Amino acid sequence: MDQKIKTVGDLEKFLEASQDLDFRQTDRKTTYAWVDELLKRFNYHAESKKRKGILKRYVVKLTCYSDRQVKRLIKEHNWFGKLRVKKSCYRNRFSKTYTSSRANQAIFASIASIRAILASKKVF
Secondary structure: OOOOOOOHHHHHHHHHHOOOOOOOOOOHHHHHHHHHHHHHHOOHHHOOHHHHHHHHHHHHHHHOOOHHHHHHHHHHHHHHOOOOOOOOOOOOOOOOOOOOOHHHHHHHHHHHHHHOOOOOOOOO
């Protein structure tokens, strides 16, 4: 994607020239792979504080992620040596107890008739 940019000075020139432009990444998997490759290519953790700031601004500009999100990605890259896409936050769900099947509707209707109280405004 940006293989022609070789130095942090090139990044700085790009950031100055593209102030009015907006960029978007396609999906999280390709974005994380690109950020991971960029951090390795520029050896982010060995750079000076000023150059780290330029690299971080470049990633923020091209990914449209917030500053805090990019810091989190850089921290994860520092800890694990690579970025990985995490699974969805909904992976530990409880199973559904009731579904919208006719059998469950019949159970609710029988319970409501026994108690003479409707479980909702409309049982069926």
